[in-house]
Structures are given as structure tokens and as C-alpha cells.
Amino acid sequence: NAGVTQTPKFQVLKTGQSMTLQCAQDMNHEYMSWYRQDPGMGLRLIHYSVGAGITDQGEVPNGYNVSRSTTEDFPLRLLSAAPSQTSVYFCASSYSIPGADSNSPLHFGNGTRLTVT
Amino acid sequence: DAKTTQPTSMDCAEGRAANLPCNHSTISGNEYVYWYRQIHSQGPQYIIHGLKNNETNEMASLIITEDRKSSTLILPHATLRDTAVYYCIVRPTGTASKLTFGTGTRLQVTL
Numbered sequence: 001n002a003g004v005t006q007t008p009k010f011q012v013l014k015t016g017q018s019m020t021l022q023c024a025q026d027m028n029h030e031y032m033s034w035y036r037q038d039p040g041m042g043l044r045l046i047h048y049s050v051g052a053g054i055t056d057q058g059e060v061p062n063g064y065n066v067s068r069s070t071t072e073d074f075p076l077r078l079l080s081a082a083p084s085q086t087s088v089y090f091c092a093s094s095y096s097i098p099g100a101d102s103n104s105p106l107h108f109g110n111g112t113r114l115t116v117t
Numbered sequence: 118d119a120k121t122t123q124p125t126s127m128d129c130a131e132g133r134a135a136n137l138p139c140n141h142s143t144i145s146g147n148e149y150v151y152w153y154r155q156i157h158s159q160g161p162q163y164i165i166h167g168l169k170n171n172e173t174n175e176m177a178s179l180i181i182t183e184d185r186k187s188s189t190l191i192l193p194h195a196t197l198r199d200t201a202v203y204y205c206i207v208r209p210t211g212t213a214s215k216l217t218f219g220t221g222t223r224l225q226v227t228l
Contacts, residue, residue, distance in 0.1 A: 004160070035218070042204075043161070043218035059217070090160050105151065106216060108160030 002026050006091050006109035013081040013116045021076040021112050023091030029107070031094045032074040036060065036087040037111075043090065049074055081116045088113050121205045126223040129199075135192040137222050139205030142186040149208045150181060152190045154201040155221070161204065164190065195226045 007022045025032065033048035035058075045058030049068040063085060065077040074093075078085060089112045095104040122140040129135040141150065151166040165172055165179045167188070172179045178191040192199055204221040 033216075040220065042220040045217065088158065092160075105163035105166065106153070106161070107163070110160045111158070 004091055004093055004107050004109035006089075006112050008112060009110070010113045011115070013078075013114065015082060015116060017081050018077070018079050019081065021078075021089055021091075021114070023074045023076065023109060024072050025074075025091075025093040025107070026072065027093065027095070027107065028071060029093035029095050030071065031096060031104075032068065033058070033092050033106075034064070034066065034074070034076045035090045035092065036085075037090060038087050046076065046089075078114075081114075083116045086114060086116045121207055121219055123203075123205050123219065123222045125220070126225065128225050128227060129192075129195045131196055131226050131228055132194055135195040135199065135224055135226070137190040137192075137203050137205075137224065138187065139190070140187045141205070141207045144185050144207050146185075150179065150185075150188050151206045151208060151216070152177070152179065153204045153206065153218070154199075155204070156198075156201040161218070164203075195224075197226050197228070200224060200226045 004025045030051045034046040035043040037043050044060050046060055046064050047058055047066040049055045052068050052071050055066050055068055068074050091109045092106040094106045149166050149168050152164040153161040154164055155161045165174055165177050167179045167181050181188045202221040202223050204218050206216055
């Protein structure tokens with residue numbers, strides 16, 4: 001098992017450019033989510049998905065889109081990058097839904113470091 | 118959501134036990150306590166979780182007070198590789214919900 005795989009590891013964008021951060025998991029996990037991490041802010045939830053075809057917003061969804069067409073993949077799209085989106089982005093998955101009657105831990109990828117100039 | 122409070126930072130000598138406290142005084146009866154850690158900019162790593170009983174695994178022990186308003190993560194013999202930020206999280210109520218990470222405790226293990 002590769003676990004949770006994020007690509008690319010590093011990315012530099014100019015303001016206004018668009019891009020997609022990729023996230024894939026091979027553990028057949030239903031739940032997937034995206035976090036961003038900024039210095040002194042901890043991890044903040046952007047979007048999450050409880051299964052293929054279902055997505056919902058987290059704490060900081062503005063400027064980001066997601067879709068979940070398969071169980072394995074959960075890409076995060078930046079439609080028009082802004083310097084405020086400079087951050088480290090983490091994708092995470094778990095077997096079942098956090099908060100439901102289960103206790104599956106989250107598995108994280110190793111992050112994508114994005115700089116917007 | 119039940120909020121958690123952790124010290125900003127702690128030090129521990131290598132080989133000694135590291136005891137990391139967490140306050141979660143508004144926890145609900147069916148909410149679990151989870152601990153994760155993040156080593157140097159890697160993705161967070163799951164450590165342990167519990168509901169009301171104390172738990173132990175190969176990484177750590179989790180002690181939850183009887184009233185469940187606080188817990189302590191214990192690394193029994195800390196090593197330099199345990200230097201990391203440790204997050205205490207309470208799984209929120211409701212379905213399909215969102216784990217919220219605070220700023221955690223930065224544990225520095227020293228020689």
C-alpha cells in the first residue's frame with residue numbers, strides 16, 4: 001500500500017494562475033479531506049468528502065474547488081491563485097467518517113508546498 | 118465542537134517519559150479523544166485514541182480522567198525522534214464531520 005499520495009511536492013504559481021493538487025489513496029477509504037497549514041495556525045480544513053460524488057465545505061473553502069468522481073482520488077483545484085493561498089496543503093483519508101459512530105484515524109499524505117507570487 | 122487546550126511547548130530529556138496534557142472540558146459523552154503528531158513538516162501521524170478507558174499501543178499511552186475533561190499522552194521513553202508538534206483532538210458530534218486541529222504542543226526532546 002502506498003497510503004495517501006500527493007502530487008506535486010512543490011509548486012510555484014503566479015497570481016491568477018490555476019492548478020490542481022492531486023491526492024490519491026489506495027486503502028479504499030470513504031472519507032477524504034484537504035487541509036492547509038500556515039505558520040501559527042495549525043491545520044485548517046478546506047473541503048472534505050464522505051464518498052464518491054459527495055463533497056462539503058470545511059472551515060476555509062473560499063478559492064478552492066473539489067470533486068470526488070472515484071473513491072481513490074480527491075483533487076483540489078485553485079481556480080485563480082492568490083498570494084494568500086501560499087501554504088502547505090495536506091490530504092487525508094480514513095476508512096469511515098470522522099464524527100460518525102466510528103473511530104477510524106486519519107491517514108495523511110506528505111503535503112504539497114505551494115507558493116503564489 | 119468540543120475545544121481542546123494544550124500547552125504551547127514542552128521540553129523533555131531523552132530517555133525520560135514525556136507527559137503531554139490536554140484539556141477538553143466540554144467533551145460530550147460519545148466523543149473520542151485522538152492524538153496525532155507532526156514531525157518537521159511531514160504529514161501528521163496518528164498516535165492513539167480513546168473514549169473513556171486508558172489505552173496503550175506501541176507508540177504511547179493515553180490516560181483519560183474519570184470525568185473525561187482532560188487527558189494525558191505519555192511517551193514512556195522519549196527519543197530525539199519524538200521531537201514534534203503533538204495535537205490533541207476531540208472528534209466532534211454529528212455525522213460526516215470535520216476533525217479540527219488546533220496549534221498543538223511543540224515537544225522538544227533534548228540530550
